[in-house]
Amino acid sequence: MKISSGLTLALTALLPALTSVVASDVIDLAEDTFKGEVYGEDLALVEFFAPWCGHCKNLAPHYEEAATELQKKGIKLAKVDCTEQANLCQEYGVNGYPTLKVFRNGTPTDYTGPRKADGIISYMIKQSLPAVSDVTPDSHAEFIKSDKVVLVAYGDASHPIPTAYSEYANVARDSYLFGQFTDSSLPSLPSLPESPSLPVIVLYKSFDEGYSILPSSDLSSLDVSQLTEFVKTNSVPLFDEISPENFGTYAEQGLPIAYLFADPAESSSRDKLVEELKSTAKELKGKINFVHIDAIKFVDHGKSLNLPGDNWPAFVIQDLAAQTKYPLQNEAVSAKSVKAFLEKFVAGEIQPSIKSAPIPAKQDEPVYKLVADDWENVFGDLEKDVFAEFFAPWCGHCQRLAPIWDTLAEKYASNSNILIAQMDATENDIPPAAPFKVQGFPTLKFRAAGSSEFIDYNGDRSLDSLVEFVETHRKSSGGEGAAGGAEVDEEVWEDEEAPEHDEL
Known part of the structure; x- marks a missing residue:
């Protein structure tokens, strides 16, 4: 049979892709092959993924590169498509993609390492x-x-x-x-x-x-x-560039991070400033980690640290453990000004920068709009029960909760001793004096009248459940708010974690 030239060209173009699939060192697993491939291995890494998952697509070339390198050391890397192997993924408790698990003779533990090729290789070699x-x-x-x-x-x-x-x-x-x-x-x-x-x-x-x-x-x-x-x-460099690849290392250190934000187009002046600051970095080694960062590429991260985002170089200290930030403000960044600023920081003489949206001129909606500058006014009033939602505008779960939260506020609108509030946590910082940190959205906290304790709400987010929670924990006087408000579509869903900064 004669093959047309067009078909020949098409097959020729397809051949490299077919070859790369065949040549993959990542083993595809199914329910009937999983135990045979994994359980007999001293060490193996398995990725549970979905083809539509963007993070899985980003991981794929790194996972492939790591598989090729680790194969030389007798360490298997495999993957399971959860859209085709749902029972297998359910068996191993997979509820997000990608999920990576390390198997030792069939016993799984969570993979907690990096997701770049060199990081995967390093982590698995340590495990071996x-x-x-x-x-x-x-x-x-x-x-x-x-x-x-x-x-x-x-x-x-x-x-x-x-x-x-x-x-x-x-x-x-x-x-x-x-x-x-x-x-x-x-x-x-x-x-x-x-x-x-x-x-x-x-x-x-x-x-x-x-x-x-x-x-x-x-x-x-x-x-x-x-x-x-x-x-x-x-175990960390004296003054290194920080990026998504090494941010986790600094986070695990538990030390404040001193950032020098600089425009990479001005690399010579940046490098000069870094050299001038190294003596200060040595003096504070073990107390503060020093890094420099691409101010243009990671401008949003700078803004999250309360930098203006349009004037470089800039300097800021971030205490991840306390979730506080200390930008150097109102003076030019130089070795001298940074050193003086750091001395005051170590001595505890600098107050953290608290980002706050403006206090609303009036509160004419059932839901009280809470901002950081109004925190003490709200929670300092011990005569009121306060139920507060901390949300992010981009959070889908927050968006679905919104009509239910509005209805809850309407229900208690006639009771001046019960306040249903919400704070946009992307526009406001939680004050350091607060006895909690917001780790995911939405976060719901209840502070009963006469108490300084904040109670977590972890129930389903139906209107009936929220009302029951308020009635169970409220301490203020006055009857339940008059029933009212439109019917809402009530759902139950899991918390949506706050994403790490897109850049880091």
């Missing part, structure tokens, strides 16, 4: 090793360069490695590589004498000076908290 690997003279040189941060403890029979080292390794194995060297012939160690006093712990890193040392003088009573602090202080 014992918490502490034995390092030999032959493997030493390769081992200390096998990840961005590698810890090696050196000791011998007379000078044993502290037990806190292995205890910490078991806790932090997902983040760092740990080795122990107990051979009588020590390798050449950086900045140590040829015969150092043992034991000693060295943190090797692919940045800054290349290593940090916890010498034997500090090891006699070493505990996990001391080792944790040593690693926290030394």
Whole structure:
């Protein structure tokens, strides 16, 4: 049979795509093949995905690259299409895409690592090793360069490695590589004498000076908290560029982040300022992490930190744990002004910046419009029961709750002792004095009259359930509000988590 030239061209064009599918190192799993492929493996990573999921599409090339590299080390990467294998995905508790799970001989645990190729590779290699690997003279040189941060403890029979080292390794194995060297012939160690006093712990890193040392003088009573602090202080660069790829590392540190926002087109002046600030960064090492960031690309992140978004360079400190931010305002950014600002911050002399929408000139709607500047006025009035919704305009669940919340407010409109309020959490910061942080939208909090305690509402969001909750927890005097308001379409749904900043 003769094939037309057009068909030949079409097949030729399709061939590369077909070849890439055939050549994939990611294993496609179904219900009848899952156990056979996964349960017999010491270690495997499985992605549960949906073809329409944008995050899954973004992950795909990184997952493929990681599969090819990890195949060389005997680690399988597989995937399950949940639109075709619904029962399998339900069996493993998949309720979002992509969900990644690490399997050890068939037992799953949640994957908590990065979603870029190098991060997946690094995470799974750590998972494949014992918490502490034995390092030999032959493997030493390769081992200390096998990840961005590698810890090696050196000791011998007379000078044993502290037990806190292995205890910490078991806790932090997902983040760092740990080795122990107990051979009588020590390798050449950086900045140590040829015969150092043992034991000693060295943190090797692919940045800054290349290593940090916890010498034997500090090891006699070493505990996990001391080792944790040593690693926290030394495992991130002194002054690095922050991006989506490494933001999680800084977040896990638990330290405030000092941002220098700069226009990349002005890189020479930025680099000069970074160099001038490095001495300050060294002084505050272990207390504050310093980063610089592309102000143009991540302008929205700057605005979320209460920077104006149109004047660079800019400087701001973010305390993730306290959810507070401290922008340097009303003066030019220079090494001198930043140093003075940081000194005041460390001394506790600077108040956090609280973003607030204007206080409404009048409150003529059933739902009270709460803003940050009006917080004390609302919650300082202990004679009222207050039920507040914290929402984001883009949140679909908030949009569906809106008519129900309006109806709830209408129901209690005639009762001046019950206030149904809402705050746009994208336009207002929760004041630091508040005893809670908003982690997802919508968040519903009830403060009873005469109390300073905030009660979480976690029930379904039907009007009847919300009214029942108010009536159960209210402490103010006065009868239930007069029934009223239109019928609403009542639904039950899960909380919608607040997204991380689009940029980071």
